[in-house]
Amino acid sequence: MLTKINHIGVAVKSIEEALPFYRDALGMKLFGTEEVPSQLVKVAFLGIGESKIELLEPTSPDSPVAKFLEKNGPGVHHVAYGVADIEAAIAELTAKGARMIDAAPRGGAHGARIAFLHPKSSGGVLTELCEAHDDSH
Numbered sequence: 001m002l003t004k005i006n007h008i009g010v011a012v013k014s015i016e017e018a019l020p021f022y023r024d025a026l027g028m029k030l031f032g033t034e035e036v037p038s039q040l041v042k043v044a045f046l047g048i049g050e051s052k053i054e055l056l057e058p059t060s061p062d063s064p065v066a067k068f069l070e071k072n073g074p075g076v077h078h079v080a081y082g083v084a085d086i087e088a089a090i091a092e093l094t095a096k097g098a099r100m101i102d103a104a105p106r107g108g109a110h111g112a113r114i115a116f117l118h119p120k121s122s123g124g125v126l127t128e129l130c131e132a133h134d135d136s137h
């Protein structure tokens with residue numbers, strides 16, 4: 001069902017303030033920044049080899065990332081797995097007892113279709129399914 005780890009999401013207060021570490025100190029390539037209004041976040045994707053990090057900055061106090069930052073401070077927010085067929089993956093996980101936050105896919109960054117599992121049903125790790133529109137980076 002899963003193809004690979006698509007990316008790891010990291011909550012930050014400010015992408016601008018986080019970039020010098022990821023881009024300049026770690027030397028990761030910045031693919032770009034984008035606002036995802038449906039998730040109330042601004043995101044930056046950075047890559048190294050096949051692996052990607054998604055920096056998440058809240059755009060509203062109502063953003064799930066704002067709530068996360070308030071409670072935990074900056075840090076690892078979610079793990080996103082690539083899937084070839086997101087509807088099939090949601091159906092299979094639901095049948096196996098997983099608690100989906102999103103029963104149907106919604107739009108994510110880069111035109112991907114995404115759905116989250118509740119961390120209470122995935123060992124405390126917020127887990128995202130990601131059917132990428134363009135998996136080249």
Ligand code: CMX
Nearest residue numbers: 009036039064067068077078101108109116119124125126
């Ligand atoms: N990782 C692990 N646990 C998390 C978590 C996270 N990222 N976010 C919340 N939790 C835990 C909380 O610690 C809390 O646990 P306790 O009950 O033990 O204290 C529990 O989940 C409930 O959390 P909450 O702070 O009360 O927040 P809500 O229930 O209102 O929302 C969640 C939690 C996961 C349902 C919500 O954040 C959500 O829907 N997330 C999915 C969407 C999202 O995160 N979008 C931003 C990223 C978008 C993108 O990548 O494009």
